[in-house]
Amino acid sequence: xxxxxxxxxxxxxxGPTSAHAEGSESxxxxxxxxxxxxxxxxxxxxxxxxxxxxxxSFAFTEIGLNASLPINPRILLSGQLLARRAGDMYDGTxxxxxxxxxxxxxxxxxxxxxxxxxxVKNPLGIYNETRDVPFTRPGIFLPQVIYYDKIxxxxxSTDGLMFYGESYIDQGALSLTLGGGQPVIxxxxxxxxxxxxxxxxxxxxxxxxxxxxxxxTPGERFKFGLSGIMLxxxxxxxxxxxxxxxTTDIFYWIASIxxxxxxxxxxxxxxxxxxxxxxxxxxxxxxKTTVEGYYLQGTYRIRPNxxxxxxxxxxxxxxxxxxxxxxxxxxxxxxxxxAGFSKIWTAGLRxxxxxxxxxxxxxxxxxxxFVLSFRENPDLGxxxxxxxxxxxxxxxxx
Amino acid sequence: xxxxxxxxxxNPWQRPPVIRQQSxxxxxxxxxxxxxxxxxxxxxxxxxxxxxxxxxxxxSQNEARLFFTMRLPFWENNLPVKVFVLPxxxxxxxxxxxxxxxxxxxxxxxxxxxxxxxGTGQAPITVATEQEMVKRVxxxxxxxxxxxxxxxxxxxxxxxxx
Numbered sequence: 001x002x003x004x005x006x007x008x009x010x011x012x013x014x015g016p017t018s019a020h021a022e023g024s025e026s027x028x029x030x031x032x033x034x035x036x037x038x039x040x041x042x043x044x045x046x047x048x049x050x051x052x053x054x055x056x057s058f059a060f061t062e063i064g065l066n067a068s069l070p071i072n073p074r075i076l077l078s079g080q081l082l083a084r085r086a087g088d089m090y091d092g093t094x095x096x097x098x099x100x101x102x103x104x105x106x107x108x109x110x111x112x113x114x115x116x117x118x119x120v121k122n123p124l125g126i127y128n129e130t131r132d133v134p135f136t137r138p139g140i141f142l143p144q145v146i147y148y149d150k151i152x153x154x155x156x157s158t159d160g161l162m163f164y165g166e167s168y169i170d171q172g173a174l175s176l177t178l179g180g181g182q183p184v185i186x187x188x189x190x191x192x193x194x195x196x197x198x199x200x201x202x203x204x205x206x207x208x209x210x211x212x213x214x215x216x217t218p219g220e221r222f223k224f225g226l227s228g229i230m231l232x233x234x235x236x237x238x239x240x241x242x243x244x245x246x247t248t249d250i251f252y253w254i255a256s257i258x259x260x261x262x263x264x265x266x267x268x269x270x271x272x273x274x275x276x277x278x279x280x281x282x283x284x285x286x287x288k289t290t291v292e293g294y295y296l297q298g299t300y301r302i303r304p305n306x307x308x309x310x311x312x313x314x315x316x317x318x319x320x321x322x323x324x325x326x327x328x329x330x331x332x333x334x335x336x337x338x339a340g341f342s343k344i345w346t347a348g349l350r351x352x353x354x355x356x357x358x359x360x361x362x363x364x365x366x367x368x369x370f371v372l373s374f375r376e377n378p379d380l381g382x383x384x385x386x387x388x389x390x391x392x393x394x395x396x397x398x
Numbered sequence: 399x400x401x402x403x404x405x406x407x408x409n410p411w412q413r414p415p416v417i418r419q420q421s422x423x424x425x426x427x428x429x430x431x432x433x434x435x436x437x438x439x440x441x442x443x444x445x446x447x448x449x450x451x452x453x454x455x456x457x458s459q460n461e462a463r464l465f466f467t468m469r470l471p472f473w474e475n476n477l478p479v480k481v482f483v484l485p486x487x488x489x490x491x492x493x494x495x496x497x498x499x500x501x502x503x504x505x506x507x508x509x510x511x512x513x514x515x516x517g518t519g520q521a522p523i524t525v526a527t528e529q530e531m532v533k534r535v536x537x538x539x540x541x542x543x544x545x546x547x548x549x550x551x552x553x554x555x556x557x558x559x560x
Contacts, residue, residue, distance in 0.1 A: 032521060034514050068520050073471040073478040078517030098517045107471055109461045121516045129516040136511050166469065168460060218460065219500045262502050304487065304503070355485060 027071070035065040038134040038395035046384035047369060048376040050149075051087035053389070060393075061085040061092060062132055076102040082132055086149060088376045089188055097121070097132070098157060109168065116162045119184070123162075123177055123212045124155055124227045125254040125269055131156075134395040138267070138299055138309055139348045140362045141391070144371035145293030145315025146254060146271040153186045155229060155252055158210060172217045179210035183231055188375065199238030204231060221260055228253030235280065246280030263301050270294040272319070292319035309348035309362070315370050316341045324368075338385040342370040356396055364389040444494040447532070447554040449541035451477055456558035463499050465542055467509045468519050473540055481522035482534050482543035490528060494544045498559055 040060040044053035051057030066080035079099035085092030100118035107113070121129040130136040131147055141149070160181015167174045182204055189202050212227035233248040252273045259266045273291035277284065295313035302308060316322045317340040324340020348362040366387045369377070377383060446462060448454070452473055457465075464470045470479055484491040486503055495503045513519025525531045528545055535541040536553040548556040 030520070032514070034521070036515075064515070066515065066517065068514070068517060070520065076517075076520065080515070080517060100517050102518055104471055109458075109464060109470060112469060116518065123516075129518075130512055133511065133515045136508070136515060168464060168469075170460065219463075220505055260502065260505060262496075301504070304492075355487070 028069070030070040031067065032069075033065070033067045034398060036062065036133055036135065036395060036397040037064075038062045038393055040140055040391055040393040042389065042391040044390075045388040047366075047372055047382075047387050048087065049372060049389060050089075051376075053087075057087065059085055059087045060391075062134060062395075063092075063094075064097065064133065066097075074104045078102065084132055087373070089150065089373055111168065112164075112166045114164055116164070119157050119159050120162050120179065120181075121157050122155055122179070122210055122229060124210075124229060124252070125271075126225070126256050126258060126267060128155060134393060135358060135397055138297060139311070139346060139350075140360060140393045141346075141364075143269070143293075143295040143297070143311060143313045144344070145295060145313045145342060146269055148371065150371065150373035150375070151188050153184055154189055154231070154250070155183075157184050158182065158208065159184065160208075162210070170218070172215060173220075175212075175214045177210070177212040179212075180208060183208055183229075185233070188373070189233065198235075198243055199241040200243065201236045201238070203234045203236060208232070223256070223258045223260075225256035226253070227256070242281075242283050244279060244281035246284070247278050249276045249278075250274075265299045267297045267299075268295065271315075289318040290320065292316045292322075305352040307350040307352075309346065309350065311346040311348075312344070313346070314341070314343045317370055335380060336369075336383060336385070338368045339372075339380065339383060340368070340370060342366060342368040344371070356398060358395045358397075359393065361392045362390070444490060444498055444544050444546060445548040446498060446542070446544050446557045446559055447535050447548055447551070448543075448557050449535055449537075449539055450553075450555060451475075451539040452542070452555065452557070454557060456560055458560050459498075459500055462559050463501060466495075466499055466501075466506065466522070468513060468522065477540040480538045480541045482525055482531055482538075482541060483522045484528070484531065485524055485526070490544070490546055498544065 038061065039058070042050050042053045042057045042060060046054060048054065051059030061084070063083040064080055066078065068076055068078035070076050080097040081094050082097035083092050083094040084090050096119055098119050098121050100116050100120050102114060102116045104112060104114040123129050125146060127137060127142050127147060131142055131152070158179055158181040160179060162177055162179035164175065164177045185202055185204065208229070208231040210229045212225070214223060214225045216223040228251065230251045233250070235243065235246050235248070237243055237245055250273065252271070254269055254271050256269045257267070271291070271293040275289050275291060277287045279286070293313065293315035295311055297309070297311040300308045317324065318327060321327055322341060324335070324337035327340055328335050328337040345365040346362060348360060350358065350360040352358045366389065368385065369383045372383070453475055454473065461470070465479060466481060466483070468481060473479060486507055492503050495501050495506055510521045514521050523534070525534055531543045532545060532551045532554055535543040545551060548554065
């Protein structure tokens, strides 16, 4: 709310002068409206992924509608509503995906500086900013070992400020983003970080910060990126909570590399996420772990509108216990070892039928269940170590 | 040319029609080949066009990329930039992206989509045909676009990309 007031005040200052300067041109001439919708069908041999997948799930739907309006060439207002249904994790209630004012403070053919104010998507890794737009993803699902769907909101967006600077030189382009504010969280946070939905609420401390650095060679053949977000969650227990008021400190960072040729795009990313749980009481002793994940991915364009996808990814709940045996032993076998990792092969095919429509199909071979949501699979005894996934998706955009 | 004339001169009485026919064939093939080589090359030398209000005489390839990836909001004379493009699958768009900007068309689409769907920028204005492109660039102060060959259009200025 405070941000909205700030934006409004800012625009009230700048808006009218620019409108006069433009003369005959109407402010609304620059309005752009875009949107997308997608529906998928998912089948898994065992384990639940995005709904009741063993019996074919249709519970993966994405609908987005956005508008952007340049108040003047320096200020862009934009917002997007997103309705996303994803199995038992998200029910499709429309939410403000982003709503911001992008203000260019200085710009030349050598550099650009600016600030984004409001709800801003976190520029983490290659895909996070537009992770819910099927057209911008390499497959139906992003690599789950880095872009978890079991807890996407924590890293999704920030209510706050992001400063950005870009420098264009003959040797390429360098860009830096620094952000701070309040992460947008939901009850999947509890399910993932406490493995249950305890009575209580997660709050964020004011320790939240984001950094992103990208370098790309001229023509953007090679891109290298480093991005990270640091945040601290405080659990305020409810009356019936067996847990005490504890904190969870999270540092999530990704190293990214991408190489483009006319027919090929090769991508690789590496994630490391140190986590620390403190003061939750005797039922949930203090605990430290470092989540790790990486993938190698190639997309090949047979024709400009037909693309093949191949990917291999691995993810671990604890990089010092990659086979999950130690944690399994600590929990007296309640957690099977294979719940501590995921190793996934993916093959996919994408066909852009025309400028509006796209369809694709995807096959995944899974070893381990680390990427699964506890919310969707509450009974650990039911989990199966080896499983297959097949999915199809149709998507529309305008 | 020389071999043809010399062969017909040295043997004027030996089966002249056959020799003529045989040597005329490669000649016409060579001529068609030459036309095919030069003519489409001239046709596909896509050119960057701007509205009369833009005073730059030339820009670098780096700058051209910045304009078409929507990263430069102003011209040197502070006029707002208005970018026009043809659809992604239009042959002229594909040629222009590769030959003039040094980018693959899918890279442009990725940049635009990231901006459109994260609220950090806008997409260029898409026009359906080259004629419409010229019309819109000519009538929009600060307008920038591209054509196959600018010599056919007097209402817009050509901008050299170094």
